[in-house]
Amino acid sequence: MFSLKAALAKPFAKRVFKSIQKWSNNPVETQEKVFRELITKATATQFGEDHDFVSINSHTDFVKRVPVRDYEALKPYVERVVAGEKDILWSGKPLYFAKTSGTTSGAKYIPITKESMPSHVEAARNAILMYIHETGNAKFVDGKMIFLQGSPILKEQNGVQLGRLSGIVAHYVPKYLQKNRLPSLETNCIDDWETKVDAIVEETLPEDMTIISGIPSWVQMYFEKLQEKTGKKVGDIFKNFNLFIFGGVNYEPYRAKFENLIGRKVDSIELYPASEGFFAFQDKQNEKGMLLQLNSGIFYEFIKADEFFDDNPKRITIGAVEIGVNYVMIISSNAGLWAYNIGDTVEFTSVTPYRVIVSGRIKHFISAFGEHVIGKEVEQAMQEATANTDIRVSEFTVAPQINPSEGLPYHEWFVEFENNPEDLSALAKKIDQSLQTQNSYYFDLIKGKVLQPLKITKVEKDGFQNYMKSIGKLGGQNKIPRLSNDRKIVDLLR
Structure with missing residues (x-):
């Protein structure tokens, strides 16, 4: 009725x-x-x-x-x-x-x-x-x-x-x-x-x-x-x-x-x-x-x-x-x-x-190496990589790793999963391939061996909520930046 x-x-x-x-x-x-x-x-x-x-x-x-x-x-x-x-x-x-x-x-x-x-x-x-x-x-x-x-x-x-x-x-x-x-x-x-x-x-x-x-x-x-x-x-x-x-x-x-x-x-x-x-x-x-x-x-x-x-x-x-x-x-x-x-x-x-x-x-992009990767591209890459899988992502953000302890620089993806994917390297490869397809600058940097493919770092459960709480921005209209051109956020996440 x-x-x-x-x-x-x-x-x-x-x-x-x-x-x-x-x-x-x-x-x-x-x-x-x-x-x-x-x-x-x-x-x-x-x-x-x-x-x-x-x-x-x-x-x-x-x-x-x-x-x-x-x-x-x-x-x-x-x-x-x-x-x-x-x-x-x-x-x-x-x-x-x-x-x-x-x-x-x-x-x-x-x-x-x-x-x-x-x-x-x-x-x-x-x-x-x-x-x-x-x-x-x-x-x-x-x-x-x-x-x-x-x-x-x-x-x-x-x-x-x-x-x-x-x-x-x-x-x-x-x-x-x-x-x-x-x-x-x-x-x-x-x-x-x-x-x-x-x-x-x-x-x-x-x-x-x-x-x-x-x-x-x-x-x-x-x-x-x-x-x-x-x-x-x-x-x-x-x-x-x-x-x-x-x-x-x-x-x-x-x-x-x-x-x-x-x-x-x-x-x-x-x-x-x-x-x-x-x-x-x-x-x-x-x-x-x-x-x-x-x-x-x-x-x-x-x-x-x-x-x-x-x-x-x-x-x-x-x-x-x-x-x-x-x-x-x-x-x-x-x-x-x-x-x-x-x-x-x-x-x-x-x-x-x-x-x-x-x-x-x-202001939220990664262009530490001239790649100018934007929020839409990382979100689409994650979406494509997890489609038709049982992987469920709670939250994520991306930052450049300019000075790794070994090897070439790379993009580091900090991801909080609801469940634990069996093969993180396979997921990282799928995300990286999607990003290369979307962004020709990123593709050229990978192909030209300026960057190595991205790496995923797992964030503990509630890690993002705890981070937002630590900076006094838990709840309301506040949200995690999807990516940034420095490591200020991810250094605190660690």
């Missing part, structure tokens, strides 16, 4: 589908409109005055006046906003600061404005509605839903609320979902991640869970604790659990392990949220990539990743991108971020409509 809520979800989903089609079928015009609105709105701000927004009439003008910046370069403006000044990056003051972990400057404070806040909520809602429209499945709206997230407790800084993005968004759950939502506010406010997950297990065990959502590595921890407590597969505990919603990392390296933990296959929806904006979501179950949100107050520019560190790399807009090219994504938004490098690299899987996958981080 369908409830009224489930019955109403379908026409609502159809309406949203039609509105999304309208802008996704007119991508260039949609982005031009967003661009004009952003420039007009911010002309009178301090940033707009400093960069002569009043005379910007085209993307070419914008490129001449506004250089690409990362957080460090934008920080002088952000600090003025944090200090309580108005009309600096965007008109007025922001509603919130999303506090994130910075790599070089400690905490980062990303502004969220009254204009940008709705897109964070609507995109997640629309992802579910597009799923309902495509599959006709709306029964899950009657069950319980969980999102493993940061604490919703917010602090105040000069009249602006401050917290983690997931904690901020928790305050915007629609009223019609409030009764379905878990965990309780009390549990959600627990700071210690392990204590929090234990409490979530206790709260959810007796419930009819239908949607489970979060970053795969932390949902995995929740599933393992459920299994430890009950001795059952997650799919047997929650008979109606049929939709997993995730973001933050590529799900593929986790898929085999999740299907084993759940005991069956479930549908999944991939999201691409960040403190800087909600950029994309999976709109089709059988299409690769996520629909880029071109109508959400964000103007996108793209720079080819292999040209990014050139003196004057070319910045292109949506109409000029090509499928399969690795781009650094640059955004300007109604949160007051301008030509801002969020650090992610993306590849387009489709241009009708525009769909992307996250291929890695521009």
Whole structure:
């Protein structure tokens, strides 16, 4: 029997589908409109005055006046906003600061404005509605839903609320979902991640869970604790659990392990949220990539990743991108971020409509020898090497070994297995062959005897969790970098 809520979800989903089609079928015009609105709105701000927004009439003008910046370069403006000044990056003051972990400057404070806040909520809602429209499945709206997230407790800084993005968004759950939502506010406010997950297990065990959502590595921890407590597969505990919603990392390296933990296959929806904006979501179950949100107050520019560190790399807009090219994504938004490098690299899987996958981080790569191996390549290599085997990988990261005790340098793969593969050298060979096929630079270095084939080092059970705990980043939105150009992470893992 369908409830009224489930019955109403379908026409609502159809309406949203039609509105999304309208802008996704007119991508260039949609982005031009967003661009004009952003420039007009911010002309009178301090940033707009400093960069002569009043005379910007085209993307070419914008490129001449506004250089690409990362957080460090934008920080002088952000600090003025944090200090309580108005009309600096965007008109007025922001509603919130999303506090994130910075790599070089400690905490980062990303502004969220009254204009940008709705897109964070609507995109997640629309992802579910597009799923309902495509599959006709709306029964899950009657069950319980969980999102493993940061604490919703917010602090105040000069009249602006401050917290983690997931904690901020928790305050915007629609009223019609409030009764379905878990965990309780009390549990959600627990700071210690392990204590929090234990409490979530206790709260959810007796419930009819239908949607489970979060970053795969932390949902995995929740599933393992459920299994430890009950001795059952997650799919047997929650008979109606049929939709997993995730973001933050590529799900593929986790898929085999999740299907084993759940005991069956479930549908999944991939999201691409960040403190800087909600950029994309999976709109089709059988299409690769996520629909880029071109109508959400964000103007996108793209720079080819292999040209990014050139003196004057070319910045292109949506109409000029090509499928399969690795781009650094640059955004300007109604949160007051301008030509801002969020650090992610993306590849387009489709241009009708525009769909992307996250291929890695521009700072997270291995190029100790000129190979420029990226996150997508190592994940695909692991996926191909373990396909059709009983090998299940819990987590992994890759680093260069530049000064081995003997022989040529190599890439060292630190892998935590759920089970123990019989032949590590055979697995390493398969991974290496896949990497050579994908990356011609790596192939040349192996063939030219500059590098020897990669080696695998096993990480003890819970090694990655213990590492994250040791650096104060266990749980929430934190995740292990898939690879790095130095050995800072793996030296601690050892």
